[in-house]
Amino acid sequence: MENEFFFNYDTMPDPMDRVDGKMKVTGAAKYASEHPVEDVHYGVLVGSTIARGVIKNIDTKAAERAPGVIGVLTYLNSPKVPGYDAGGNPVKGRTTGQPLRVFYDEVIYFNGQPIALVVADTFERAVHAASLVRTQYDAEKHSTDINANLDKAVYPRGRSNDYTRGNADAYKTAPVKIEAEYIVPVEVHLPMELHSIIAKWDAEDKVTVYDKTQGVKSTQRSIMQAFKLPEQNVQVYAPFVGGGFGSALRTWPHEIAALLGAKKTGKPVKLVLGRDQMFTMVGYRPYTIQKFGIGATADGKIIGMSHEAISQTSTYEEFTEGTVNMTRFLYDVPNVFTRYKIIPLDVSTPTWMRGPGEATGSFALESAIDELAYALNMDPLELRLKNYAETDPEKNRPFSSKFLKDAYQLGADKIGWYKRNRQPRSMQENGWLAGYGMSTGTFSASRGNASASARLSADGKLVIQSAVADSGPGTATVMTQIASETVGWPANKITFELGDSSLPPGPTQGGSTTTSTEGSAVHAVSVALQKKLGELAIKASPGFSNAKTEDLVFDNGKVILSTNKTTTVSFTDILKHNSLNQVEVTSDSKSLNDQKYSMYSFSVHFVKVLVNPLTGVVKVNRAVSVADAGRIVNEKTAASQIIGGVTGGIGMALMEEGILDNRYGRWINNNFADYHVPVSADVPDIDSLFVNKPDPIINPMGAKGMGEIALIGFAAAVTNAVYHATGKRIRSLPVTLDKLI
Amino acid sequence: MQPDQQPPCPHEENACDHKHDDRRTFLKKSSFLAAVALTPAPLIKAAEKKADEKIAAYFETVPVNLEINGKQHSLKVEPRTTLLDLLREQLDLTGTKKGCDWGQCGACTVHVNGKRVLSCLSLAVMQDGKKITTIEGLASGEQLHPMQEAFIKYDGFQCGYCTPGQIMSAVACVREGHAHSEDQIREYMSGNICRCGAYRNIVDAISEVNKGGQNI
Numbered sequence: 001m002e003n004e005f006f007f008n009y010d011t012m013p014d015p016m017d018r019v020d021g022k023m024k025v026t027g028a029a030k031y032a033s034e035h036p037v038e039d040v041h042y043g044v045l046v047g048s049t050i051a052r053g054v055i056k057n058i059d060t061k062a063a064e065r066a067p068g069v070i071g072v073l074t075y076l077n078s079p080k081v082p083g084y085d086a087g088g089n090p091v092k093g094r095t096t097g098q099p100l101r102v103f104y105d106e107v108i109y110f111n112g113q114p115i116a117l118v119v120a121d122t123f124e125r126a127v128h129a130a131s132l133v134r135t136q137y138d139a140e141k142h143s144t145d146i147n148a149n150l151d152k153a154v155y156p157r158g159r160s161n162d163y164t165r166g167n168a169d170a171y172k173t174a175p176v177k178i179e180a181e182y183i184v185p186v187e188v189h190l191p192m193e194l195h196s197i198i199a200k201w202d203a204e205d206k207v208t209v210y211d212k213t214q215g216v217k218s219t220q221r222s223i224m225q226a227f228k229l230p231e232q233n234v235q236v237y238a239p240f241v242g243g244g245f246g247s248a249l250r251t252w253p254h255e256i257a258a259l260l261g262a263k264k265t266g267k268p269v270k271l272v273l274g275r276d277q278m279f280t281m282v283g284y285r286p287y288t289i290q291k292f293g294i295g296a297t298a299d300g301k302i303i304g305m306s307h308e309a310i311s312q313t314s315t316y317e318e319f320t321e322g323t324v325n326m327t328r329f330l331y332d333v334p335n336v337f338t339r340y341k342i343i344p345l346d347v348s349t350p351t352w353m354r355g356p357g358e359a360t361g362s363f364a365l366e367s368a369i370d371e372l373a374y375a376l377n378m379d380p381l382e383l384r385l386k387n388y389a390e391t392d393p394e395k396n397r398p399f400s401s402k403f404l405k406d407a408y409q410l411g412a413d414k415i416g417w418y419k420r421n422r423q424p425r426s427m428q429e430n431g432w433l434a435g436y437g438m439s440t441g442t443f444s445a446s447r448g449n450a451s452a453s454a455r456l457s458a459d460g461k462l463v464i465q466s467a468v469a470d471s472g473p474g475t476a477t478v479m480t481q482i483a484s485e486t487v488g489w490p491a492n493k494i495t496f497e498l499g500d501s502s503l504p505p506g507p508t509q510g511g512s513t514t515t516s517t518e519g520s521a522v523h524a525v526s527v528a529l530q531k532k533l534g535e536l537a538i539k540a541s542p543g544f545s546n547a548k549t550e551d552l553v554f555d556n557g558k559v560i561l562s563t564n565k566t567t568t569v570s571f572t573d574i575l576k577h578n579s580l581n582q583v584e585v586t587s588d589s590k591s592l593n594d595q596k597y598s599m600y601s602f603s604v605h606f607v608k609v610l611v612n613p614l615t616g617v618v619k620v621n622r623a624v625s626v627a628d629a630g631r632i633v634n635e636k637t638a639a640s641q642i643i644g645g646v647t648g649g650i651g652m653a654l655m656e657e658g659i660l661d662n663r664y665g666r667w668i669n670n671n672f673a674d675y676h677v678p679v680s681a682d683v684p685d686i687d688s689l690f691v692n693k694p695d696p697i698i699n700p701m702g703a704k705g706m707g708e709i710a711l712i713g714f715a716a717a718v719t720n721a722v723y724h725a726t727g728k729r730i731r732s733l734p735v736t737l738d739k740l741i
Numbered sequence: 742m743q744p745d746q747q748p749p750c751p752h753e754e755n756a757c758d759h760k761h762d763d764r765r766t767f768l769k770k771s772s773f774l775a776a777v778a779l780t781p782a783p784l785i786k787a788a789e790k791k792a793d794e795k796i797a798a799y800f801e802t803v804p805v806n807l808e809i810n811g812k813q814h815s816l817k818v819e820p821r822t823t824l825l826d827l828l829r830e831q832l833d834l835t836g837t838k839k840g841c842d843w844g845q846c847g848a849c850t851v852h853v854n855g856k857r858v859l860s861c862l863s864l865a866v867m868q869d870g871k872k873i874t875t876i877e878g879l880a881s882g883e884q885l886h887p888m889q890e891a892f893i894k895y896d897g898f899q900c901g902y903c904t905p906g907q908i909m910s911a912v913a914c915v916r917e918g919h920a921h922s923e924d925q926i927r928e929y930m931s932g933n934i935c936r937c938g939a940y941r942n943i944v945d946a947i948s949e950v951n952k953g954g955q956n957i
Contacts, residue, residue: 021893024901025885025908027836027876034835067798123830124821192840192848192902192936242838242902243936275841472900472937636896640939644899647938672845672934679931683940685923 015636016491018477020240020470029240032212033196033272040198041070042123043261043271044130045254047112047280051665052142052315052346055106055115055135062132063118068125071265072133073117078103079263081256083226096157097317099349102253103260108137109316110348111144111665112280114253117261119269142346144665146287146312153310153341156320163328163338165394170304170335174295178371182292182364183732184715186658187285187651189353190677191471193242194275195282199258200268206233207262211255213238214248215508216467220501222251223259239499241509244471245648246352247282249510254281279670283351284658286312288323290364294371300378302387304335307364313342314349321357326442327365329394329598331387336394346665352510354648355712358443363733366439366716371729379422380438380720381412392598400597400697401704404440407604407626410689411438415606415624424727432610434621435725441603441713445630445695445704446513447592450521451504454483454529455584458575462489464525465497468506468518472644473707474637475514479522481633482701486526488556489571496522504586512601512705515633517589520699525587530554532585533574540577543567597697602628603709605649605717611725616737618722620650624687625714630695630704638706642688645710651678652711653718655734803866809834810878818865825849825860828875836876836905840934847933850906850913851875857913876905879912887955888912891946899937907933911947912957920951 023029048055060072084101102114116133120126143149155161171177198210207229213219216236223234241248258271273281293306307327313319324338353359373380388405391398412418420436421427427434452466464483470476476496484491497503507517534552537544537559544552544561553560559574561567575583608622623646632638655676659668669675694702715733722740723729730739802817809832818827825842828834828851837860840848844862851860852874879886888911891897898904910933914920919929926947927940935943950957 017893018896020901021896021898022885022889024898024904025876025889025892026880027834027905029901030835031838031902034829036833122819123826124819190936191900192838192846192934193900194839194841241900243900245936272839275843275845474899637899640896640899640937640942643941644938647935647940671843672841673843677934677936678938678940679934680927680940680944681924681931683927683938686941 015634016477016481018474018637019480019496020476031193031196031240031242032210032238033198033270035198035210035237037198037200037268039267040270041119041121041265041267042126043258043269044118044126045114045257045271045273045277046116046118046130046133047277048108048115049111049135050108050137050139051111051144053108053137053139055108056138057136058116059134060116062134063129066120066125066129066132068120068122069118069129070121070267071119071261072129073103073257073261073264074115075103075105078260081226081260082228099317100253102257109314110280110346112277112348114257114281117257119261119265119267142665144345144347144660145662146289146343146345149343149345150310152343156318156340156342161340163336165328166335167304168306168335168337171293171295171306174303175298176372176375177293177295178368178375179293180368180371180731182290182367184288184360184363185733186287186660187353187656188279188658188675189245189247189282189284190278190675191243191245191247194273194278195248195252195254196270196272197255197258198268198270199262201262205229207259208235209259210237212241212248214241214244214469214471214510216469216499216501217505218508219251226256227259234501236501237499238469241469241471244509245354246356246510248471249352249508250283252282275672276667276670279658279667280348283349283353285353285360286319286350288360290323290361292364292368294368296372296376298376300376300383300386302331302333305333306337307361308339309361310341310343312345312347312350314347315344317349318342319350321352323357323361326358326361329389329392330365330440330442332389332393333387354645355443355708358441358708358712359652362439362441362713363715366713367719367731370437370716370720370723374424381408381417384408384440395598397596397598400599401630401693401695402600402602403628403691403693404602404604406691406693407602407628410691411604411606411624411626414687414689415608415622417606424724427725429610433613433725435609435611435721435723436606437609437717437719437721437724438604438606439713439717439720441605441709442600443512443705443708443712445599445601445698446516447520447699448507448513448517449589449591450506450517451586451588452506452518452521452525453504453584453586454525455582456529456571456575457582458572458580460493460572462487462494463497464494464522465503466506466518466521467501467503468498468514469509470498471509473514473641474634475509475518477637478515478633479518482519482522483526486523487529488554512707512709515701515703516699516705519633519701519703520589521587523700524589525585528585528587532583533571534559536578536583537569537574541569541574544569592698594697599695599698599704601630601704601706601709603713605646605714607717607721609718609721609725611722611740616740618654618735618737618740620654620682620684620718622684624689625710626689626691627706627709628691629706629709630693630698631702632690632692633701633703635690638690639688641706642710643686645707646686646714647678647683648711649714650682650718652733653715653735654682657734805866805869807868807871807873809873810875820864820866822865823861824851824863824865824868824873827865828860834875834877838902838905840903846903847910848903848906850909850933852909852913857910876909879908886912887950887953887957888946891950892943895942895946895949896939897943897946898935898939903933903935907935907943911943911950914947915951915957920947923948
């Protein structure tokens with residue numbers, strides 16, 4: 001399929017400011033817990049203090065007696081969730097197993113599991129009352145340490161997922177080989193907005209929620225299934241979402257808990273998780289151990305690679321991700337073996353976090369490539385280029401588009417890659433060791449189903465609607481631009497409405513697919529609107545009565561007759577001629593299942609670090625990241641995604657590590673003082689560059705995804721730079737100074 | 742401590758509750774009796790409607806006078822209520838954000854008497870007589886503050902949740918004279934976490950405002 005591109009690359013206007021920018025800088029934007037709801041009460045969750053066992057006794061009397069308390073829910077008195085009893089929990093993401101059923105029974109699966117909800121008339125009273133709940137347990141021996149349970153590693157669903165191309169052991173007999181183990185610890189999403197929900201039962205069988213979710217439709221479906229409600233009886237609002245990075249892709253137990261609290265007490269319930277609860281109740285990136293083997297000829301042709309990953313999941317669900325997948329296709333290697341296993345532990349279920357799978361896998365692959373380059377005494381970029389995959393070696397088919405070579409070149413030139421001294425520990429700046437490193441990232445690109453409506457009013461206002469959420473990338477802005485370009489209508493007269501489950505179905509914002517999926521629907525409805533306006537012009541506008549639809553040209557808010565170009569009519573005049581106040585159309589855009597192409601976005605990261613030789617302090621001094629993500633719709637918001645991914649990558653590389661006290665299965669550093677994320681002083685000037693060449697297959701915009709590739713690979717670029725600076729290879733993230741001194 | 746035991750209550754559990762009950766009971770009784778002495782009939786009816794609870798709650802609150810965004814507020818607040826929760830939950834000034842509640846993220850930054858303060862670590866009762874400025878009070882009507890304009894121009898945010906705190910800190914950073922170089926800005930803005938990672942753009946925005954030299 002060849003698409004016609006509507007963007008003229010040369011005449012693309014300056015990137016538009018965010019359409020919701022003013023609301024965000026004035027405090028007018030309302031996030032989940034901020035919507036005014038009359039008589040709202042406050043819910044506070046109590047978590048278990050053991051990691052495995054059963055509740056023997058839970059005493060809520062003191063909490064119930066506390067001032068302002070109108071209800072305390074536990075498994076003993078909670079309203080039933082009809083979906084729980086229908087065999088399995090319908091509130092699930094794409095994991096297998098039994099998602100946690102909140103307040104269902106006495107069984108404890110992890111430390112911090114919600115076991116009670118206190119509802120009171122003020123937040124302070126609810127917090128106090130929650131502290132009065134007393135619980136006795138029959139504890140069982142728990143296992144939360146992945147390294148102590150390696151013998152329990154299993155294939156997900158009990159089925160082998162081993163992948164072999166050629167000879168799995170080929171790398172072992174190569175002239176130059178590397179074998180190493182890489183560790184990525186638990187990382188936690190920690191969006192700045194705490195996960196929050198306001199749940200309000202409008203009737204026995206009708207509910208409204210304001211929720212932090214990356215998918216209003218998926219949340220609506222989860223609630224429908226849990227409470228056996230028809231679609232029109234579940235209304236979900238999420239007009240602003242304060243970040244997610246994957247943590248708001250699923251419907252979690254605290255959301256059902258709020259719905260139960262509201263049902264039990266008859267009052268709307270607002271529930272805001274504490275920052276500590278963000279570590280136990282809304283997922284995290286799982287701890288993963290990777291064994292990597294790679295071998296090459298003396299001149300740098302990679303003969304074979306072997307990539308095995310062992311990751312963690314909970315005892316009640318199997319969470320999996322594509323940790324080893326990119327090893328199969330990123331380089332043109334004849335012999336490849338991959339294996340992926342998980343270990344069930346007494347912890348909460350992990351979930352997709354920015355760059356799920358690949359962020360972890362790329363650390364091993366792109367570190368190993370760097371190690372091999374030094375073993376070969378070869379430039380790491382040259383090694384990558386020598387093994388460049390022009391076509392997908394895994395599926396034996398072309399890429400829909402791949403301009404990774406362009407990206408390598410752009411980045412290398414920008415950071416001055418070839419000007420460095422390639423020898424490790426050879427460069428210094430003001431007494432600090434200096435080093436350069438690079439890496440590659442990739443993530444699948446795709447297009448799913450979506451719908452959108454467009455309504456043009458006689459006053460010239462165009463409203464586009466779709467039930468998509470925007471957790472930060474700038475979806476409303478980009479959709480406004482796509483509509484503006486396609487319809488030929490000024491962006492300042494267009495409003496894109498989202499975050500409301502009653503609108504035409506939109507996708508969940510995840511997996512770097514929103515611009516592709518939602519943009520295709522907006523493009524389709526924009527074209528449909530033009531077509532409708534054309535029909536109306538023929539019906540009633542002067543000079544068009546005998547025109548055929550194929551004779552109509554749409555330009556800059558006008559319909560023009562191609563057979564007589566002086567015959568034109570503006571869109572709003574068409575409405576007048578037809579005595580219409582408005583015209584509305586709705587369109588569906590279908591998912592793309594093109595088996596002829598492999599579709600991926602690519603990124604390249606170049607990093608310069610400074611390492612203090614005395615203290616081991618590492619500073620990322622400069623970063624250049626280049627995205628091959630197809631056509632860039634808005635360079636400003638796209639650049640923000642890149643610098644955001646780089647910032648997340650600095651965290652992953654240098655500071656982020658969720659630490660569990662395995663004696664209790666409890667988080668030690670569950671707050672921002674102890675779990676370190678990058679702050680302004682940690683982040684240097686970042687150059688964000690784009691290849692900006694359209695993908696001809698994926699969608700009418702030619703745009704691929706951006707969110708994941710901004711992060712994927714970055715951590716390896718940092719550790720590779722640290723190696724260049726110091727001669728020390730750090731294979732266990734994060735690179736804290738104790739590992740360097 | 743065994744893994745199956747929860748940490749013991751710092752106080753003797755019953756004593757704890759007892760003490761609490763006693764105090765409330767005393768408040769209820771004394772306030773109720775005092776009220777009965779004044780105007781018996783309506784208040785006895787009120788008591789039947791659990792007004793004694795409300796009266797007790799009344800005595801548990803403390804009067805506070807605040808000027809918030811130029812507007813005077815005479816309020817009665819619980820001593821344990823933070824300035825942040827007062828703004829968000831009682832005054833519907835939700836522009837000030839709760840990101841951690843423990844003074845670790847900066848999302849709740851407001852100005853108290855012109856200085857940046859973490860409202861989650863400030864009890865409302867301690868602000869008596871002070872002038873509070875929140876993000877809602879920064880613009881002059883429709884005219885955005887230069888820092889707000891700069892954040893839009895440089896795309897100094899993505900999800901927007903940390904943004905009010907960033908902007909309130911940024912304005913203070915310039916006023917303090919801590920925005921003379923990019924490194925200085927980075928240092929003095931490091932109390933405000935942005936998980937979307939917009940720091941580069943935030944630094945650019947603050948630099949521009951500082952260079953603009955306007956009286957902000």
